[in-house]
Amino acid sequence: MAETRWLDDAEQTAWRSYLRMNTVLTAALSRQLQNDTTLSLPDFEVLVHLTDVDDGRLRVSELARAMRWEKSRLSHQVTRMQRRGLVAREECPSDGRGAFVVLTDEGRATIEAAAPSHVDSVRRLFFDTITADEVTALTAISQRVIERVEANDACPS
Numbered sequence: 001m002a003e004t005r006w007l008d009d010a011e012q013t014a015w016r017s018y019l020r021m022n023t024v025l026t027a028a029l030s031r032q033l034q035n036d037t038t039l040s041l042p043d044f045e046v047l048v049h050l051t052d053v054d055d056g057r058l059r060v061s062e063l064a065r066a067m068r069w070e071k072s073r074l075s076h077q078v079t080r081m082q083r084r085g086l087v088a089r090e091e092c093p094s095d096g097r098g099a100f101v102v103l104t105d106e107g108r109a110t111i112e113a114a115a116p117s118h119v120d121s122v123r124r125l126f127f128d129t130i131t132a133d134e135v136t137a138l139t140a141i142s143q144r145v146i147e148r149v150e151a152n153d154a155c156p157s
Helices: 009-036 041-051 060-067 071-083 105-125 132-152
Strands: 057-059 087-092 095-103
Touching: 009 041, 009 105, 041 057, 041 060, 041 071, 041 087, 041 095, 041 105, 057 060, 060 071, 060 095, 071 087
Parallel strands: none
Antiparallel strands: 057 095, 087 095
């Protein structure tokens, strides 16, 4: 068994700062969405994935993989959103076991109404506090970490 490579002080500070930033930023963005719209952050995330595809429909398994959620978690989320008219489920005609999550007109209108204030909050709380060089560095760092994790971690199904 390999010896543990403990984090040095700088790494520990950076890691804890990242975790804290993620926590406070996610909480602030969640509050903003709930105060300004009818959406939760998970609602918004589902709708973003659906608006990213031309026909506004994704297979449940594809959406779960993209969001890195268990299918059961996504199913519960979709059920809540379906009750509010934001999405619909459609059976897959070519695969009796498969289904699609489909963006409704109400869902599209809701995210289009919510997006401007959400983007304003993301800009105000995040991008307005960092430089263009830091944005470039953050992008490069994020992409390397994502590649490492995805190469070594099976996606939930």
